[in-house]
Amino acid sequence: MKTPIFAFILSLIMCLSARAQLKWEQTSVELHPAPTDKQAIGHFKYENTGKTPVHFKSVHASCGCTTAQSQKEEVPPGEKGEITATFNIGDRTGTQVKTVTVETDEATNQKTVLTLKAEIPQQLEITPNFVFWKQGDKPDTKTINVKVGKDFSVKHLKVTSSTPDFEAKVEEAGKGEFKIDVKPQDTSKVVASMLTIQPEDSQKVFYATARVTNAPQVQ
């Protein structure tokens, strides 16, 4: 019984030692872009430690927001290179995890998944960023909570409504938090307003929406 198992393990070891191998310096990169950065770029370095050339068959990113490029199609033995992954941040916030799948013609390990993790700083967390009243509702005040991100300092907020149909008042709630009280002038007609929220001494502008909506249709 011992012979087949021994043969299996031996063949496994031989296969592993004989392969052409792309050795990755790291398959996971963590990035901390600045608040004004538009992109986060990860570099995944590799070296061909095997005895035969390695060819890239495909380099494929997990989402349209990330592009990935290899410097070359063929990696001769002993040569080094890198895959560059560029993540377009757009209006994304918080922890973003994107992957790049690299496919090669190696005998084993044909697919390698590279992971790019980016922590996108968020200056203001606005919840909810949408307040609404149904037509005919009592025009009560609704509150939008604003929390300042941990790496930021905001002492004052300026809030303006794009139309006079809504009134918005800011109140400091302490510990880096604010409350914006929003009140429609009346709810008899369907109206909408864009609330512009701007921290003092900051170019960055945030938005919330206030609306008086149609009453829901009865099905």
Add this chain to the structure above:
Amino acid sequence: MKSSLVAQAVILAALALLPAAGEAIYFRDKISWRSAIAPSEMVTVEQAREFGSTAIWVDARPDEDFAKDHVRGAILLNEDRWNELLPQFLAAWAPGKKTVVYCSSLSCNASREVARRLRKEAQLSDVFVLEGGWEAWLKKK
């Protein structure tokens, strides 16, 4: 002979378990690139169609994909231009509406992220992710 084969199979299975266990321990803190979503927040193409006129379709794909083709009446809302596109969606939304978000395929994550942000940031309810996304829609068109 038979018991010997069984014993070998058990030993091989145990050997296979060793790297599997190692990988599970090594990757225990790794974050999945896909956002978690409750099964109740997923809908099939058939289920979404049953929503009829109460559904608002949201296309979470990049602008170029939306420009090529999209579900008829769908509103573009992706995270590339979230701040700019969100007001357009909110202008079309009304109480009682069901929001169906889709991205390109079964493996994409954009629809899950857009749905999560609509629930969390805009605090909307009845936000669903279309299973299989645009690819599934095309197959059952």
